[in-house]
Amino acid sequence: xxxxxxxxxxxxxxxxxxxxxxxxxxxxxxxxxxxxxxxxxxxxxxxxxxxxxxxxxxxxxxxxxxxxxxxxxxxxxxxxxxxxxxxxxxxxxxxxxxxxxxxxxxxxxxxxxxxxxxxxxxxxxxxxxxxxxxxxxxxxxxxxxxxxxxxxxxxxxxxxxxxxxxxxxxxxxxxxxxxxxxxxxxxxxxxxxxxxxxxxxxxxxxxxxxxxxxxxxxxxxxxxxxxxxxxxxxxxxxxxxxxxxxxxxxxxxxxxxxxxxxxxxxxxxxxxxxxxxxxxxxxxxx
Numbered sequence: 001x002x003x004x005x006x007x008x009x010x011x012x013x014x015x016x017x018x019x020x021x022x023x024x025x026x027x028x029x030x031x032x033x034x035x036x037x038x039x040x041x042x043x044x045x046x047x048x049x050x051x052x053x054x055x056x057x058x059x060x061x062x063x064x065x066x067x068x069x070x071x072x073x074x075x076x077x078x079x080x081x082x083x084x085x086x087x088x089x090x091x092x093x094x095x096x097x098x099x100x101x102x103x104x105x106x107x108x109x110x111x112x113x114x115x116x117x118x119x120x121x122x123x124x125x126x127x128x129x130x131x132x133x134x135x136x137x138x139x140x141x142x143x144x145x146x147x148x149x150x151x152x153x154x155x156x157x158x159x160x161x162x163x164x165x166x167x168x169x170x171x172x173x174x175x176x177x178x179x180x181x182x183x184x185x186x187x188x189x190x191x192x193x194x195x196x197x198x199x200x201x202x203x204x205x206x207x208x209x210x211x212x213x214x215x216x217x218x219x220x221x222x223x224x225x226x227x228x229x230x231x232x233x234x235x236x237x238x239x240x241x242x243x244x245x246x247x248x249x250x251x252x253x254x255x256x257x258x259x260x261x262x263x264x265x266x267x268x269x270x271x272x273x274x275x276x277x278x279x280x281x282x283x284x285x286x
Contacts, residue, residue, distance in 0.1 A: 001226040003252055004058065004157070006036035006236040008245075010043070013051060019246050020253035023056035025089065025234065028076060031061045031069070034165050034202065034209040036238040041079045048083060062091035062111060063206045064170055074098060081106050087133060096129055109157065110134040113165065117144075119151035126154045133157065135234070138164055142221060142277045149228035158225060160218040161248060161265075162236025163200070163211050164275070170207040200239070214273035215240070219251055219265055221277065226256065244268050 002022035007013060013024065026044065027035025039047070048057055059080065065073060077095075080088065081104050088095070089111040099108055110116060110131050117137045125131040133155035136145060149156060174188060188203040192210075200211040218225070222233055235252065237245045251265055266272065 001222065001230060001256060002056070002232050003249065003256075004056075004232050004234045005249065006162070006234065006238065008036055008237045009242060010037050010039060010047060013047065015246060016249060017052070017055065019249035021249055023058060023086070023232070025058045025060055028059050028061055030205070031063050031073065031076065033063050033168055033204070033206050034211070034238075035060060036236055041076060041083070044080075044085070045083050048085075056086040058087045058089060058109070059085060060089040060111065061095060062089060065092040065094045070098075074102065077102060077104060089135065096131070107133060113137050114139065119148045122148065122152045122154050126152070135159070138216065139276050139281050141280055142224070145225065145230070146228045149230060155231045156229065157232040157234060158218070158230050159216060160222060160233035160235060161252070162216060163239050164216050165209055166199070166212050167210040168207055172203055173208040174201060174203040211239075214271050214275075215269060216275050217265055217272040218274065218277065219255060221274070222252065222255060240269070
């Protein structure tokens with residue numbers, strides 16, 4: 001099992017590697033939503049040259065694609081092919097058509113979080129659409145993760161730590177809200193209070209993200225996930241202080257290596273949650 005980082009500091013990646021990170025996910029300028037870090041292809045080339053050859057690099061292209069985006073997107077995909085990254089996390093199915101039309105060899109990773117919930121569809125993507133990797137939904141239980149793992153040969157990624165995206169709208173909701181009440185929007189991040197929970201709302205170029213009020217933490221489950229056959233766990237640094245996040249990475253790497261850790265995530269951060277891991281939702285794995 002490999003540890004994949006969504007880093008905030010793209011110019012100090014060696015610090016994450018020192019904590020035993022194996023790979024990184026970067027957003028691509030103009031084509032990523034709610035990205036922890038965003039780069040252009042030129043910067044990605046520079047980073048790739050500096051990293052050890054064993055370090056895997058993934059990019060996330062997860063915005064809805066429109067006709068006006070196609071020319072620029074095709075150029076970016078061709079450039080990514082040339083620098084030989086390890087995979088592209090995609091949301092919009094149009095990317096598969098572009099992959100086939102451009103005859104790209106770069107692996108594509110299905111990343112429609114709220115839809116990657118059953119092994120039959122995962123196997124369809126693998127056997128019919130030539131997509132042999134996916135990021136499992138955060139809305140399924142531990143038993144469902146086990147069942148999926150037992151019934152597919154696809155490479156499985158799972159978000160294991162960090163604030164999670166719970167909804168996204170391509171509309172500029174914060175701007176529209178303040179405009180409707182004739183108020184002044186002084187910032188693009190706000191806190192929404194619902195009952196006893198707090199959620200961050202972040203408006204960006206491509207739309208508005210709704211972020212979980214709690215930090216997802218699967219540290220105690222990752223050994224089981226490894227037994228099930230999960231290949232990658234994703235740790236997201238977004239809104240986490242860097243010094244604490246580096247210790248979090250170390251906690252995960254120590255756990256995987258059966259080493260004792262002086263730090264406990266519960267001592268580093270509060271507001272932790274296992275999400276839906278032990279609570280069934282409407283989603284089904286079959």
